[in-house]
Amino acid sequence: MTSIHVDGFLADSVVTSDGKLYVQGAGWNRISAASFPAVHDRIGIGLLFRLEVAGVSEPHRFELRLEDAKGNEIPLGDAPPGPQSPGKITRLGGEFVAGPVAGGAEQIVPIAINLNGMSFDGPSTFRFVISVDGEDLKALAFRVEHFAPQRPEVTGGGGYL
Numbered sequence: 001m002t003s004i005h006v007d008g009f010l011a012d013s014v015v016t017s018d019g020k021l022y023v024q025g026a027g028w029n030r031i032s033a034a035s036f037p038a039v040h041d042r043i044g045i046g047l048l049f050r051l052e053v054a055g056v057s058e059p060h061r062f063e064l065r066l067e068d069a070k071g072n073e074i075p076l077g078d079a080p081p082g083p084q085s086p087g088k089i090t091r092l093g094g095e096f097v098a099g100p101v102a103g104g105a106e107q108i109v110p111i112a113i114n115l116n117g118m119s120f121d122g123p124s125t126f127r128f129v130i131s132v133d134g135e136d137l138k139a140l141a142f143r144v145e146h147f148a149p150q151r152p153e154v155t156g157g158g159g160y161l
Contacts, residue, residue, distance in 0.1 A: 004060065006130050006138035007048040014044035014112040021046045021110045032147045036122045043118055045128060045140065049109040051098040062132050063093035064113060069125045076115055120144045 012025030023046055031040055045064065066074040075088035098107045120126075123146045130138040 003052045004132050004137065005050040006132065007050065008128075008130060008138050008140050009046050010128075010140055010142055011044035011046055013042055013114060014046040015114075016110050016112040019108075019110060021048070021112055029142045031120070031142065031144045033120065033123075033144065034147060034149050036120065036146070038120050038144070040118045040120065041116065043115045045113040045115070047111040047113070047130060047138075049096065049098075049111065049132065051107045051109065057097050057099045059095050059097045060132055061093060061095050061134075062111070062130060063091050065091045065129050065131075067127050067129055074126065077117070122146075 009023075009026050010028055011023045013023070014026075015022045023044070025044075026046065031038075033040075047062075049060070049062065051060075064076075066076055068074055073090045075090055076092060077089050079087055079089050092113060094111070096109050096111075098109060123144055125141065125143050127139045127141040129136055130140075
């Protein structure tokens, strides 16, 4: 029997190396834009799959999707060129295997995902949903907000002291 828990966070950029996540700009839940549609340079998603493994190793499939406030799936990007995958990508995923661990100790599988050039049509709330073996286990919510750039306040006569 395998018990899987998912921890996750949003960041500016995430990479995996030597079984660890290396992160820049983590811990946010809001994107601000001056106008729409808005393109955000990069959204990094750090995931830690925590497994308590007893017995034989088995493969696990994970998927990531983006939903709007109504639960509709939002495209993550364009499909690679070619006849096999026209249109947009709405889900990303992969497979991992957790080997047996002595004494049934917890095993952590880190995954880094970076989405470049995400486009947002207007202010709203969104959530990245992470599923493992077809079961939704984690949601990472965030807001896209409009902000009006402020003009600098003019004070004094413009001279320097």
